[in-house]
Amino acid sequence: MAEHSPSMVTLCCENSAFLAAEKTNLPGVKAVKIPCGAQLEHVHILRAFNQGAEGVMVLACLKENCKHSFGNDRAEKKVAYVKGLLKDMGVGEDRLAYAPVAANNEIKYTQAVKEMYEKLKEMGPIEGKVKK
Amino acid sequence: MIIGERKPLEEVFNRTDSFKKICVLGCETCVAVCLAGGDKEAQETAEAIKMHREQTNNPVEIKASSIQRQCEYEFIDEVMEELKEYDVILSLACGVGVQTMATKVPEMFILPGLNTSFLGYPLEQGVWMENCKACGDCVLDRTYGICPVTRCSKSMMNGPCGGSSEGICEVSKDTECGWALIYDRLKALGKLEYMDEIIPPKNWSTSFHGGPRKIVREDVKIVRGE
Known part of the structure; x- marks a missing residue:
């Protein structure tokens, strides 16, 4: 049986993680630019899942290094909240993760995303979800 | 709200x-x-x-x-x-x-x-607190802006009771004593003597125990043909 190739979305702050993501080319991973971690809403994460993602990773600035002061902290809290929703929905909270990444650290971006991608491979498709 | x-x-x-x-x-x-x-x-x-x-x-x-x-x-x-x-x-x-x-x-x-x-208000971002029970007979004029019906766990009209200790209610360590709050407020206003005022039994007939309440204002009602 062919190995499962999950589709993954990374929601990246344009001031940090997205600049790192631009320097990478990871198959199966779509990097989406967000203006700041603070601009992230719960619905954006859920929408990514509804539009075909099997895993979502939110990446924002390093601790105490947000251009808008607390956007990264807020993004982390929102991820924690949506993890709860995913758990309630039976999708599994491990399909969503948060990581802080600096703009010049594409190596850390690649590591974090690849690690999550490997986990998604092990998890397989979302149970019951019709593959689009 | x-x-x-x-x-x-x-x-x-x-x-x-x-x-x-x-x-x-x-x-x-x-x-x-x-x-x-x-x-x-x-x-x-x-x-x-x-x-x-x-x-x-x-x-x-x-x-x-x-x-x-x-x-x-x-x-x-x-x-x-x-x-x-x-x-x-x-x-x-x-x-x-x-x-x-x-x-x-x-x-x-x-x-x-x-x-x-x-019914409450945002205490801080992400925290909301109840501060009105809509009892229909407001006593805030007698308690100087702090509602004993809501803030006192026993809704006592005269307090504090023996369950109050260092500003905390015996019900829970997270619950402030409403009457301690009223006391502190009066102290800050320099009007502690108001604590001596005895509030008579409250009129609970306006509260929520007798079916849905209704307010009718004839002065603003629109009569057909008007």
């Missing part, structure tokens, strides 16, 4: 599972301010339902929308025709909004997506 909290998703899923066309309707007044039932939360709930339906292979046509207030007919009128296209409205308004919707659109199923919690 009215403070609410999103119902557990499992409950929302169970109640809506049999419907094929759902409109999740947010209310942009109180429950939007307390981040429970506004437009953003309506969209979030709709996405969650969509995701659940996809997982359970139970297709649904779902739309998220919102109106300024679900507790007034004028605002419901704006979306009436659109709402009729759906099998059910999942209302993210408070209980008042849900019931106003049900009265205004009697031919449709209206389900609540929120639990209406209390």
Whole structure:
């Protein structure tokens, strides 16, 4: 049986993680630019899942290094909240993760995303979800 | 304002599972301010339902929308025709909004997506606190801006009682003693002697134990033909 190739979305702050993501080319991973971690809403994460993602990773600035002061902290809290929703929905909270990444650290971006991608491979498709 | 909290998703899923066309309707007044039932939360709930339906292979046509207030007919009128296209409205308004919707659109199923919690205010970002029980006979003039009905765990009209210790109520270490708050406030205002005033038994007949309350104002009622 062919190995499962999950589709993954990374929601990246344009001031940090997205600049790192631009320097990478990871198959199966779509990097989406967000203006700041603070601009992230719960619905954006859920929408990514509804539009075909099997895993979502939110990446924002390093601790105490947000251009808008607390956007990264807020993004982390929102991820924690949506993890709860995913758990309630039976999708599994491990399909969503948060990581802080600096703009010049594409190596850390690649590591974090690849690690999550490997986990998604092990998890397989979302149970019951019709593959689009 | 009215403070609410999103119902557990499992409950929302169970109640809506049999419907094929759902409109999740947010209310942009109180429950939007307390981040429970506004437009953003309506969209979030709709996405969650969509995701659940996809997982359970139970297709649904779902739309998220919102109106300024679900507790007034004028605002419901704006979306009436659109709402009729759906099998059910999942209302993210408070209980008042849900019931106003049900009265205004009697031919449709209206389900609540929120639990209406209390009348309160935002203590800080992300924290809301009850501070009015809508008892219908306000005593704030006698307690100088702090409600003993709400803030005292026993709703005592004269306090504090023996269960108050260092400003904390015996009910819970997280609950401030309402009467200690009143005392502190009077002390800060330099009017501690007001604590000696005995408040007579309260008129509870205006409270919520005798069926729905109603206020009629003849001076502002519109009489047919006027």
